[in-house]
Amino acid sequence: MKRIALTATVLLMSICGMAQGSQEYGGGLKVNINEDGSKYFRLITWAQFWAQHNPDKPLDANGNEQEDLTFSVRRARMLLYAQLNQNFLIVTHFGLNSLNADNMSPTGTKDNAQLFLHDAYVQYNLNKNHALGGGLHYFNGISRLNSSSTLNMLTLDNHRQTWATLGLSDQFGRSMGVFAKGTLSKLQYRISINDALTNNFQAAAVPVNGGDAVYAGKRLLGSKAAGKTYAGYFEYNFLDTESNFLPYKVGSYLGSKKVFNVGAGFYVHPKGSVVADLAGNLKGEDVKIFGLDAFYDAPIGKNGGAITAYGLYQNNDYGKNYTFGTTYETGAMIYGHVGYLIPMKSKTKLQPYVSYNDRHIDTLNDKASQIGVGANLFFSAHHSKLTLEYSNLKYANSDAVGTVTLQAMIYL
Known part of the structure; x- marks a missing residue:
C-alpha cells in the first residue's frame, strides 16, 4: 500500500503542475481554413495513465507469482475532423490501448501493442438534421454505452460488457460499413449496415459436435451467408x-x-454464430442483442452540484450457451451507475460514484456481478482529472477479484 500512496502522490503533483493557470481548453485545437470559419479542421488529443493494484492475479505461464502493482497507458489517442463545407465531414481517429510491459516490444513495432486506426469515415449531410456516411465508424446500436466517449466517462472506464461486439464482429468497437443518423424533433436515431469482422477473437475456433455456439459464422459459413451485421439506436x-x-x-x-x-x-x-450437431453438420445461429436504457444528468442547486445517473437492461443472444472468457455470454444483464458532483467554490471538483452490474449466464446457469466504488477529482473539468476506483468482480462460482486503479487523464 505504500507504493500505491507514493504513486498517487507523484501523479497528483504532476497533474496539479500541468493544470496550474490553465483555463477551459474548449473543444480541442480549431484551425480555420477560410475567413468565416465554415472550412476548418479540429484536433483533439488525450492520454490516460493507469496504476493498478491487484493482489489476486493468477500465476504466470511459468508458475511464478505476478506483481501486484502494474502500470499502463490505458489510452493514447488523437482525433482529427475537418468540415470542408456545410455538406461534408471527414473524421480520422487513431491511437493505442492498454500499452503495458507485457505487450510492449523492444523497438515499438509489435503489431498488437502499437498505433492503429480507430475511426476513418466520410459523412454527407442531407440537411441540418440528417446525414449519411461510410467507412470505419462508431455509430453503434444496442445502448448509449456501446458508443461511449472515452473523454468524459463518469466511471473509471466503460462497463466492458456494453461494448458487446468488440472483437467479435468489429475492430475495437468500430465497424466497416455505412450509416445514417439524424434528428426528428426530440428523437435522435443512428442505424448502420456493416461487414462482419473475419479475423475475430475466435478466428481459429471450431464448434464441438453437439456443443455450444462459436462466433465464427462468416469464416465457417461464408460471407454471403453471414457477412453483414445490422445495428441501430434510438433515443428521445x-x-x-x-x-x-x-x-x-x-x-x-x-x-x-x-x-x-x-x-x-x-x-x-x-x-453470426455456428453450432455443430452430433454428426458434425454446421448450422448458423443468429446473434441478437437488444438494449433499453435511460440517462439523466442535471445540475442540483445553485452552488455547482450535479447528478449523473444511468441504467441499462441488455439481452444478449450470441447463440446456444455461448460464452467467451468472462466478457461475452448468452444471457441477460442489468447495469447502472450514479455519481454526484459535490458543490465546491474552487475550480477543483470532487465527484464520487458507484456502479453495479448483474449478469445471468445461460451456459453456467449462474450469475456474475461486479460493483465499483470510486471518485473523480477534477482540476479543469474532464480536461485534467484523477480517478480512483475499487472494483470487485464475482464470476459464477469463482473467487471474487478486487482491483484498485488510479487513473491520470489529460485531454486537450
Whole structure:
C-alpha cells in the first residue's frame, strides 16, 4: 500500500503542475481554413495513465507469482475532423490501448501493442438534421454505452460488457460499413449496415459436435451467408437535446446541461454464430442483442452540484450457451451507475460514484456481478482529472477479484 500512496502522490503533483493557470481548453485545437470559419479542421488529443493494484492475479505461464502493482497507458489517442463545407465531414481517429510491459516490444513495432486506426469515415449531410456516411465508424446500436466517449466517462472506464461486439464482429468497437443518423424533433436515431469482422477473437475456433455456439459464422459459413451485421439506436431527449455531430456519447456533463434521455437499440448478425450437431453438420445461429436504457444528468442547486445517473437492461443472444472468457455470454444483464458532483467554490471538483452490474449466464446457469466504488477529482473539468476506483468482480462460482486503479487523464 505504500507504493500505491507514493504513486498517487507523484501523479497528483504532476497533474496539479500541468493544470496550474490553465483555463477551459474548449473543444480541442480549431484551425480555420477560410475567413468565416465554415472550412476548418479540429484536433483533439488525450492520454490516460493507469496504476493498478491487484493482489489476486493468477500465476504466470511459468508458475511464478505476478506483481501486484502494474502500470499502463490505458489510452493514447488523437482525433482529427475537418468540415470542408456545410455538406461534408471527414473524421480520422487513431491511437493505442492498454500499452503495458507485457505487450510492449523492444523497438515499438509489435503489431498488437502499437498505433492503429480507430475511426476513418466520410459523412454527407442531407440537411441540418440528417446525414449519411461510410467507412470505419462508431455509430453503434444496442445502448448509449456501446458508443461511449472515452473523454468524459463518469466511471473509471466503460462497463466492458456494453461494448458487446468488440472483437467479435468489429475492430475495437468500430465497424466497416455505412450509416445514417439524424434528428426528428426530440428523437435522435443512428442505424448502420456493416461487414462482419473475419479475423475475430475466435478466428481459429471450431464448434464441438453437439456443443455450444462459436462466433465464427462468416469464416465457417461464408460471407454471403453471414457477412453483414445490422445495428441501430434510438433515443428521445425529454429535456436538453444532445449533440449528435460525432458518434461519441457523453458520460457526464458535470451539470453543464440538463439531460434526460430514454433509448432503445439493437444489433443483429444473421448466422453470426455456428453450432455443430452430433454428426458434425454446421448450422448458423443468429446473434441478437437488444438494449433499453435511460440517462439523466442535471445540475442540483445553485452552488455547482450535479447528478449523473444511468441504467441499462441488455439481452444478449450470441447463440446456444455461448460464452467467451468472462466478457461475452448468452444471457441477460442489468447495469447502472450514479455519481454526484459535490458543490465546491474552487475550480477543483470532487465527484464520487458507484456502479453495479448483474449478469445471468445461460451456459453456467449462474450469475456474475461486479460493483465499483470510486471518485473523480477534477482540476479543469474532464480536461485534467484523477480517478480512483475499487472494483470487485464475482464470476459464477469463482473467487471474487478486487482491483484498485488510479487513473491520470489529460485531454486537450
